[in-house]
Amino acid sequence: MKCHRLVDAGRRQFLRGGGVAAVGAAAAATVGAQAEAATPLARVAYPATRLANIADLAVNEPMDIAYPDAGSPGVLIKLGTAVPGGVGPDGDVVAYSVLCPHKGWQLQYNAADRTLNCPGHWSRFDCEAGGLQVFGHATQNLPQFTLRVDETGDIHADGADELIYGRLSNVLG
Amino acid sequence: MAYKRHIDRLPIIPANARVHNVTCHYCIVGCGYKAYTWPMNAQGGTAPGENWAGVDLSRTQGQETDAWYAPSMYNVVKQDGRDVHLVIKPDRDCVVNSGLGSVRGARMAENRRSDVTGTQQQRLTDPLVWRYGTWQPTSWDDALDLVARVTARVIEQDDEDDLFVSMFDHGGSAGGYENTWGTGKLYFGSMKVKHCRIHNRPAYNSEVHSSRDMGVDELNYAYEDYGLTDTIMLVGANSLETQTNLFLNHMVPGMRGGAKVIVVDPRRTVTVNACEEAAGADNVLHLAINSGTDLALFNALLTEIADKGWIDRDFIAASTIQGGVAVAQDEAHPAALGGYDAALAAVRLSLDEASAICGVPAADIAKAAAWIAEPKDGARRKCVTAYEKGIIWGNDNYRTVGALVNLGLATGNIGREGGGVCRLGGHQEGYYRPGDGHVGRPAPYIDQLIIAGRGKVHHNWATDHYKTTLNASAFKREYNRRTNMVKEAMDARPGATREEMVDAIVGALNAGGLFSVHVDIIHTQNAQAAHVILPAVEAGEMNLTSMNGERRLRLTEKYMDGPGQAMPDCLIAARLANHLERVLREAGRTAYADQFKGYDWATEEDAFMDGYHQGNPAVTYDRLRAMRTNGVQEPVVGFENGALVGTKRLYTDGRFTRHGREDGKALFALSAWRGLQAPGKAQQKASYAYLINNGRSNLNWQNWFLDQKNDFAIDRFPFPYLQINPQDMAELGLKAGDLVEIYNDVGATQAMVWPEPTARPKETFMLFGAPSGTQGNVINAGTNELVLPNYKQTWADIRKIADAPRSVAHLSFKSQEYDLG
Numbered sequence: 001m002k003c004h005r006l007v008d009a010g011r012r013q014f015l016r017g018g019g020v021a022a023v024g025a026a027a028a029a030t031v032g033a034q035a036e037a038a039t040p041l042a043r044v045a046y047p048a049t050r051l052a053n054i055a056d057l058a059v060n061e062p063m064d065i066a067y068p069d070a071g072s073p074g075v076l077i078k079l080g081t082a083v084p085g086g087v088g089p090d091g092d093v094v095a096y097s098v099l100c101p102h103k104g105w106q107l108q109y110n111a112a113d114r115t116l117n118c119p120g121h122w123s124r125f126d127c128e129a130g131g132l133q134v135f136g137h138a139t140q141n142l143p144q145f146t147l148r149v150d151e152t153g154d155i156h157a158d159g160a161d162e163l164i165y166g167r168l169s170n171v172l173g
Numbered sequence: 174m175a176y177k178r179h180i181d182r183l184p185i186i187p188a189n190a191r192v193h194n195v196t197c198h199y200c201i202v203g204c205g206y207k208a209y210t211w212p213m214n215a216q217g218g219t220a221p222g223e224n225w226a227g228v229d230l231s232r233t234q235g236q237e238t239d240a241w242y243a244p245s246m247y248n249v250v251k252q253d254g255r256d257v258h259l260v261i262k263p264d265r266d267c268v269v270n271s272g273l274g275s276v277r278g279a280r281m282a283e284n285r286r287s288d289v290t291g292t293q294q295q296r297l298t299d300p301l302v303w304r305y306g307t308w309q310p311t312s313w314d315d316a317l318d319l320v321a322r323v324t325a326r327v328i329e330q331d332d333e334d335d336l337f338v339s340m341f342d343h344g345g346s347a348g349g350y351e352n353t354w355g356t357g358k359l360y361f362g363s364m365k366v367k368h369c370r371i372h373n374r375p376a377y378n379s380e381v382h383s384s385r386d387m388g389v390d391e392l393n394y395a396y397e398d399y400g401l402t403d404t405i406m407l408v409g410a411n412s413l414e415t416q417t418n419l420f421l422n423h424m425v426p427g428m429r430g431g432a433k434v435i436v437v438d439p440r441r442t443v444t445v446n447a448c449e450e451a452a453g454a455d456n457v458l459h460l461a462i463n464s465g466t467d468l469a470l471f472n473a474l475l476t477e478i479a480d481k482g483w484i485d486r487d488f489i490a491a492s493t494i495q496g497g498v499a500v501a502q503d504e505a506h507p508a509a510l511g512g513y514d515a516a517l518a519a520v521r522l523s524l525d526e527a528s529a530i531c532g533v534p535a536a537d538i539a540k541a542a543a544w545i546a547e548p549k550d551g552a553r554r555k556c557v558t559a560y561e562k563g564i565i566w567g568n569d570n571y572r573t574v575g576a577l578v579n580l581g582l583a584t585g586n587i588g589r590e591g592g593g594v595c596r597l598g599g600h601q602e603g604y605y606r607p608g609d610g611h612v613g614r615p616a617p618y619i620d621q622l623i624i625a626g627r628g629k630v631h632h633n634w635a636t637d638h639y640k641t642t643l644n645a646s647a648f649k650r651e652y653n654r655r656t657n658m659v660k661e662a663m664d665a666r667p668g669a670t671r672e673e674m675v676d677a678i679v680g681a682l683n684a685g686g687l688f689s690v691h692v693d694i695i696h697t698q699n700a701q702a703a704h705v706i707l708p709a710v711e712a713g714e715m716n717l718t719s720m721n722g723e724r725r726l727r728l729t730e731k732y733m734d735g736p737g738q739a740m741p742d743c744l745i746a747a748r749l750a751n752h753l754e755r756v757l758r759e760a761g762r763t764a765y766a767d768q769f770k771g772y773d774w775a776t777e778e779d780a781f782m783d784g785y786h787q788g789n790p791a792v793t794y795d796r797l798r799a800m801r802t803n804g805v806q807e808p809v810v811g812f813e814n815g816a817l818v819g820t821k822r823l824y825t826d827g828r829f830t831r832h833g834r835e836d837g838k839a840l841f842a843l844s845a846w847r848g849l850q851a852p853g854k855a856q857q858k859a860s861y862a863y864l865i866n867n868g869r870s871n872l873n874w875q876n877w878f879l880d881q882k883n884d885f886a887i888d889r890f891p892f893p894y895l896q897i898n899p900q901d902m903a904e905l906g907l908k909a910g911d912l913v914e915i916y917n918d919v920g921a922t923q924a925m926v927w928p929e930p931t932a933r934p935k936e937t938f939m940l941f942g943a944p945s946g947t948q949g950n951v952i953n954a955g956t957n958e959l960v961l962p963n964y965k966q967t968w969a970d971i972r973k974i975a976d977a978p979r980s981v982a983h984l985s986f987k988s989q990e991y992d993l994g
Contacts, residue, residue, distance in 0.1 A: 043181055071233040084174045084983070101243060103273070104236040110994035113987050120236075121273075121421055122413075122447050122991035132175035132889070135443060135871065135989035137417065139245035139279045139885065141175040161177040166234040166241050169182035173219075173231060 044171040054153040067157045087147040095145040099165035101138040176888035180244040186225040187217035193732040197278035198345035198712035199875040201598030203721030205267020205802030208732040245280040249289040251734040267802040270418040284879040297708035298737025321752035327629040330765040337628035338369040344603025344719025347711040351777040354784030355743025357606025372636040376616035376960035383575035388829030388839040394593025399427040402591035404556040408437040409563015413444040414871040428452035441931040446990040462531040465568035465966045469846045471576035472520040473527030483546035485585030492827040494838040505614045507571040507958045509843040516841030555591030569850040570961040575842025588824030601719040629682040639698035643962040645949035646920025656702040658686035710735030727804035728797035743780035747772035851963045852955035861968035864936045893943030896929035910977030917969035920950035
């Protein structure tokens with residue numbers, strides 16, 4: 001299991017740096033020291049999509065977005081305090097899918113404690129903790145969209161770290 | 174950062190995938206799932222004709238779709254020796270869960286052992302024998318020969334008291350009718366082992382003796398009763414977390430249909446919050462009583478209902494015993510049992526008296542009584558009552574459960590639509606064994622006997638006492654010491670022949686040692702002390718039958734191979750019996766050897782046919798398979814038109830059964846309140862500042878044993894949490910995530926601090942059963958008269974031992990309650 005932990009730690013370290021692409025694929029396929037015939041679940045190629053400009057965001061006022069395509073609703077939030085995975089000059093801008101990974105109900109934002117809440121079965125996810133499921137029935141934490149801010153302040157999404165509800169490939173086709 | 178799998182696409186189930194019926198093997202609810210398997214080098218496509226769902230998967234699917242599965246529902250496993258894709262997803266056609274998956278069951282696939290994806294490498298693959306100072310893999314014959322020879326040295330045909338046995342009595346997991354029969358036939362048929370205990374309690378007893386003595390089987394309703402009732406009463410139960418899809422798929426529709434809810438719990442759980450969301454806060458009454466005072470509450474409710482004239486006189490006259498005491502209070506009956514009038518006289522307690530004891534307003538108790546029994550629109554009010562560990566593992570088990578059943582009987586709410594007084598349950602059920610009358614009642618308190626040096630050989634079937642028993646500090650200390658004596662004796666004879674080694678072991682046993690044999694799917698904490706470890710399989714790696722909390726019997730079909738040499742428990746028991754027969758015969762103990770005949774089972778189906786089928790001849794694997802994930806509700810009464818015919822709810826004819834009485838009349842319990850009943854509890858309460866209430870969480874329920882190696886689960890709760898009021902935290906100098914030691918007169922353990930504003934001052938709640946902090950370490954040995962443990966009423970002091978470790982830095986301590994702000 002040592003190997004497992006190393007891979008795991010490596011992934012988290014990498015995430016803190018803001019990238020996800022290759023390391024994630026390795027983690028999905030090669031956990032465990034006794035793997036016989038690894039069958040990598042190759043990750044899909046994501047579109048780079050402009051979501052908004054930093055100037056469009058007000059603190060704690062979520063903006064509706066869609067990513068990777070129009071059929072995948074999400075939310076873009078400037079939280080006001082820096083968080084892990086946050087981007088922008090204040091390290092506080094994050095984006096999540098708003099489809100509950102349990103049964104696909106649309107999550108609703110609670111500005112008071114910065115959580116996304118599911119009216120279907122009362123799951124809730126912490127926007128300040130990478131979409132950690134605070135309580136609930138989903139078997140994964142909330143898919144977070146990886147963001148990049150360019151020199152003009154435009155915010156682009158270019159990836160997701162969990163499978164989005166309702167699709168067996170994050171990028172359809 | 175929160176744990177993420179970084180899996181963003183999954184193989185598609187092809188249209189021709191094999192489909193297997195699966196009942197989730199973790200908790201009592203038993204949600205229906207389907208397991209799909211298909212060859213490694215094939216997969217379905219997005220076109221409707223190319224996938225199992227027959228839909229266009231190039232488009233996103235909508236809310237509640239059946240055409241999606243999460244990464245946790247996928248794995249690669251061995252089937253008939255070949256790697257195959259596996260998806261286990263909730264079954265929309267199962268009436269139990271209607272397609273809902275819980276955070277536990279929907280990770281079944283991920284929690285299968287896989288040599289390809291590396292999951293669950295902790296699963297045992299080979300028999301292990303203590304050799305050369307560690308555990309060495311070996312063959313079944315080698316390991317079982319050693320177990321049989323040592324066991325045969327300490328048992329006699331008429332005295333098996335030196336053999337101690339811990340064994341599961343449940344369904345699901347590695348239990349079920351096959352495996353309870355295999356172990357039961359060995360220990361209660363071939364042998365008459367008296368020194369035995371069940372997985373979660375220190376004796377071989379019932380958790381609901383009083384309900385059964387009163388004539389009421391504890392699982393007497395149907396889940397649909399929650400949708401047919403006027404009032405749902407939940408006692409000592411946190412069903413959103415621990416019977417999740419029973420709550421979501423049956424209780425919530427009942428609430429949305431107008432049912433009121435009474436929740437009896439000292440703690441404001443997420444269940445209370447969810448009930449308020451579903452029913453509206455005005456229709457939810459949370460009676461946050463003082464810990465351990467349920468009995469006083471129930472007695473006051475009966476008094477109030479009686480005084481208001483809301484009892485069901487016709488039902489009492491027709492279906493319950495008339496007159497005074499019918500069963501006297503004695504060593505085996507912690508309360509007398511008898512007629513309604515005698516019981517009411519014995520338990521009578523005013524609203525004000527109960528208010529003073531329970532710490533809730535008298536008006537709230539009166540309101541609860543009205544919600545339970547006040548006629549509605551001129552008709553009898555229907556009330557379904559469900560209870561679980563809050564009272565089962567709480568103060569004065571016998572009387573408290575009895576007092577709750579009293580309410581159901583007095584109001585005619587058992588055996589009728591929208592009624593029932595039922596335990597909710599932990600594991601599923603699956604008990605079929607020869608009679609256990611020889612064990613006696615009260616049953617021997619096994620843990621205390623082991624601590625006192627009794628017993629020489631311990632066979633432990635799938636129980637981890639180190640994590641889940643009470644008085645665990647003392648138990649571990651003595652168990653380690655006694656088993657170490659044997660390890661040292663074995664280590665002192667390297668290269669010995671089998672005969673020499675058995676002599677060395679028996680020498681250590683006669684000096685006070687204990688020979689420890691563990692049968693399990695993983696190497697447990699308890700099995701760190703073992704000398705022989707035997708690898709078992711669980712549901713899905715074998716065909717396995719169980720019934721759920723509404724007695725719904727299903728067959729989980731084998732969809733994958735077990736790890737390595739692992740076998741079903743029933744076959745391990747059979748092979749052990751074969752070896753015992755051989756060893757005894759070799760020793761010339763022919764008559765005793767003959768008792769171990771009758772184990773020529775080759776498959777788990779053989780064990781099923783030898784056991785359960787004998788008592789229920791209509792039931793076969795083929796017939797259960799045809800009933801898919803809906804199965805049939807027990808008792809099965811026939812087979813008609815190609816389907817098994819079951820029983821929706823018990824006692825619809827008003828005749829009661831469990832007590833063995835010919836008259837079929839139920840009895841009431843004369844269950845007067847008598848304070849904190851178990852020895853040592855009142856003293857502990859007086860000596861220590863904090864109540865250490867305890868229980869399970871949504872994530873960590875009947876699945877800890879696998880989840881201790883599941884990244885998603887362990888990332889969320891790396892340590893057991895201790896929910897504690899922020900004011901108490903300030904007094905103790907604690908911050909969120911700090912590690913604390915919890916200590917009292919019987920032991921100590923550790924937990925992670927979780928600020929919980931809804932926790933009452935000086936009343937904490939600790940997660941039970943965690944691998945990294947055994948709550949049972951601080952539970953004292955005192956039990957009720959029938960050796961039912963009292964976990965819930967525990968008091969201790971708290972001190973900080975470490976700042977929040979890095980492994981908890983990413984956690985969220987925000988409220989778990991649904992809230993839109």
